[in-house]
Amino acid sequence: MLPIGLLAKQSGVKIPTIRYYESIGLLPEPVRSDGNRRLYPPDAVRRLRFIRHARELGFEIDAIRELSRLAEHPAEPCCEADRLARERLAVIEDKIARLAAQREELVRMIGDCTHGQVAECGVIDVLDDHAKCLHKEH
Amino acid sequence: MLPIGLLAKQSGVKIPTIRYYESIGLLPEPVRSDGNRRLYPPDAVRRLRFIRHARELGFEIDAIRELSRLAEHPAEPCCEADRLARERLAVIEDKIARLAAQREELVRMIGDCTHGQVAECGVIDVLDDHAKCLHKEH
DNA sequence: CCTTGCTTCTCCAGTCGCTAGAGATAGTAG
DNA sequence: CTACTATCTCTAGCGACTGGAGAAGCAAGG
Structure with missing residues (x-):
């Protein structure tokens, strides 16, 4: 014990x-x-x-x-285990897709940064205006 | 207002x-x-x-x-915004990597499922024995 | 026997970013 | 005046832990 x-x-x-x-x-x-x-x-x-x-x-x-x-x-029977695993897989794929979209957006924002003032910063700029996003929904 | x-x-x-x-x-x-x-x-x-x-x-x-x-x-200066965005990007990439590893493992588990009894189920089997994993650490 | 130091015990609070509910009040339309 | 809606405050709950306080058990050394 x-x-x-x-x-x-x-x-x-x-x-x-x-x-x-x-x-x-x-x-x-x-x-x-x-x-x-x-x-x-x-x-x-x-x-x-x-x-x-x-x-x-x-x-x-x-x-x-x-x-x-x-x-x-x-x-x-193991069908329940199988179901749970598939369910989890679906959640994972969804999360990956969301994160990939976030990553894409962030990379673009960072690329747009002029390393100068906030006024010209791609990061702040994109956050300020959703229209500058690639995706309507994240 | x-x-x-x-x-x-x-x-x-x-x-x-x-x-x-x-x-x-x-x-x-x-x-x-x-x-x-x-x-x-x-x-x-x-x-x-x-x-x-x-x-x-x-x-x-x-x-x-x-x-x-x-x-x-x-x-x-926008360096702080830039830093925060890069930091967030790093977190995202880390998460994606982890999730991708989980996905890989799950896909393999699901593929190993015989759709019969729990005793032969790949899902339960892999969970039961970490040595059957592709990755030592998830 | 006594102390030292380690492990374990219980209980409670905090984490993060909301979300939901109760019960009360304000404002509006008919 | 009565419905009905919008808003108010306050509190508690989610998931899966994590940390701390303060007390008690336990083994070894002197």
Whole structure:
């Protein structure tokens, strides 16, 4: 059985975050030692790594709730996992598209900067007048 | 002089957001009517559009504080505006890179899904074992 | 036995940029 | 005068943590 500090080290999830996950019910409450310290079974490391990995891929907590439930039930059909992954992919592609548009705009603004006074600055100028944008909507 | 609802319509910024901007000092406190309603001068529309535009490009409030200060002082050198824009650009490129890595990983996971049981699901499988990832760090 | 220093405990507040709601008042049209 | 709309203030909530205060447990050294 591991204390929380060791679990944090082995899973790569910080101690307060582990406690937070417990508080929102993403992790089950572990048993406690005589002195009220949390004690985790060895496979808690795997569970937490799973969660961390899913977070790194940007899955939201509620999605991870479902994903880790599925991971504990290998016999269930995986269509739900597939759906969640596709959903996440769609969100990512949307974000990338938005960021790419922002980047394009910013590059142009920066290129228009004369490095002189604000009055001639492409950056301030474009911000001041949306009509000078490439995209009507960002 | 415009009431807040009209300002909201003309600037594209919602009423509660306008009040929020005022509360954090991003917008100056407007004069009030006899009945305590906010009344804005016509150029408040331009100021708010500027802010909205900067937000659409992802600038943080503190950066916008500085940018709108600069916009009101055309004679100042614009190097600060330039710096803020470059900083924002760097953040965007970093985000895009991260998201692209996530996307790549997700596409691969989804491709590995057998559409059968969780036990053979690429999605759950990869989440479960970080070693199956393309990138050590996301 | 006592101290030192590390880990862990609980609880609460803060982050960012809004957004939503409650309940009260002002202004306008009929 | 009555509806109805617009606006007012204040408070709390979102998501996913993160940090701090202050107390208590625990192992090792003297």
